[in-house]
Amino acid sequence: MSGPRVVLGVSGGIAAYKACELLRRLTESGHDVTVVPTAAALEFVGAPTWAALSGKPVSAEVWDGVHEVPHVRLGQTADLVVVAPATADLLAKAAHGLADDLLTNTLLTARCPVVLAPAMHTEMWEHAATAANVATLRSRGVLVIEPAEGRLTGADTGKGRLPDPEEIFEVARDVLARSGAGGAGRPGVGVHDLAGRQVVVSAGGTREYLDPVRFLGNRSSGRQGYALARAAASRGAEVTLIAANVDLTDPAGVKVVRVGSTAELRDAVLTATASADAVVMAAAPADFRPTEASEVKIKKADDGSAPSITLQQNPDILKEISTHRARPEAVIVGFAAETGDATGSVLDLARAKLARKGCDLLVVNDVSGGAVFGSTDNEAVILGSDGSAVDVPHGTKSALAHLIWDQVVTRLT
Secondary structure, rough: OOOEEEEEEEOOOOOHHHHHHHHHHHHOOOOOOEEOOOOOOHHHOOOHHHHHOOOOOOOOOOOOOOOOOOHHHHHHHOOOOEEEEEHHHHHHHHHOOOOOHHHHHHHHHHHOOEEEEOOHHHHHHHOOHHHHHHHHHHHHOHHHHHHHEEEOOOOOOEEOOOOOHHHHHHHHHHHHHHHHHOOOOOOOOOOOOOOOOEEEEEEEEEEEEEOOOOEEEEOOOOOOHHHHHHHHHHHEEEEEEEEEEOOOOOOEEEEEEOOOEEEEEEEHHHHHHHHHHEEEEEOOOOEEEEEOOOOOOOOOOOOOOOOOOOOEOOHHHHHHHHHOOOOOOOOEEEEEEEEOOOEOHHHHHHHHHHHHOOEEEEEEEEHHHHOOOOOOOEEEEEOOOOOOOEEEEEEEHHHHHHHHHHHHHHHOO
């Protein structure tokens, strides 16, 4: 295979079976994958399974194929090393440079980006020793994804669940794309430029209910906001994603706060921005809400008349957090979905909105004809309060997300 060379490490946790799905996604998308399990991982998923799915021999021992020096060669030639699941034991060994099997030797010799996806019981993840090991690894440029919250082994529930394999795959592909397949240097150089930063991203569209059935809303799918959250996580940030009525898989390593109405979105944003280095308001809040919502379904009238609904404006969240900043040095990004009208072009209206809102950057989408909504692609112009304008040609929402973070990083530094 001629695709990027990926070492998929698998350590000994019950979530090892989920790595099979990650392996399938990597191989089907053209990556050349070598699976390196630990001896404990082979107790959960046998070597024949890994060999069949990867098309390569599988071993956990440094003594197999010694003439090829696998304990050095694998790390030296890899474009990416991703370990999923990464147990507390594996994190401890990696942080302290222990090398007692093929996987830990590979981690020591890797000169490419390294992504670790932890999975363990909540008590183990929250233990001071694990926290210290994670901090050490992150300080060295390793991307340690935050585990998800949910059902663990047995009846336990809490933080420590392996993120969805599809989302780990997206992180791996994102890191590869930013580092460049075949890139050299110590792990993480030029990739994790948001490490140590706290960022907030909002996504989706709010709903203002007229009655228990009907609501005022919009067509926002939340895809761009989710792409922004995923991109920030892959660049090392601690991400809080505030999702309004979004039906998408949670991005790996991201804290998700779910809201429904604009008032709920405002409360969540104000809470999260108190300690944020950057805020990206990609959500589409409803501009209006009914003065009163009916407690019962509004019925059709027999005479064919329509009910009269009185609306009032919702709070302007972007303007509020821009003009009354919890942290003066924070970078605040807004979005503008414009169509242009008799008063001006899309960019004319967007520049006026940028000045009115008071944010640092405004991402402008021309949504004439319903463009952008629900699509996996996007195109935009990123306007800066300093008068700058960056044209982003048609491409994936992930690509746009990284260009937005590029602009944010420049202003943070």
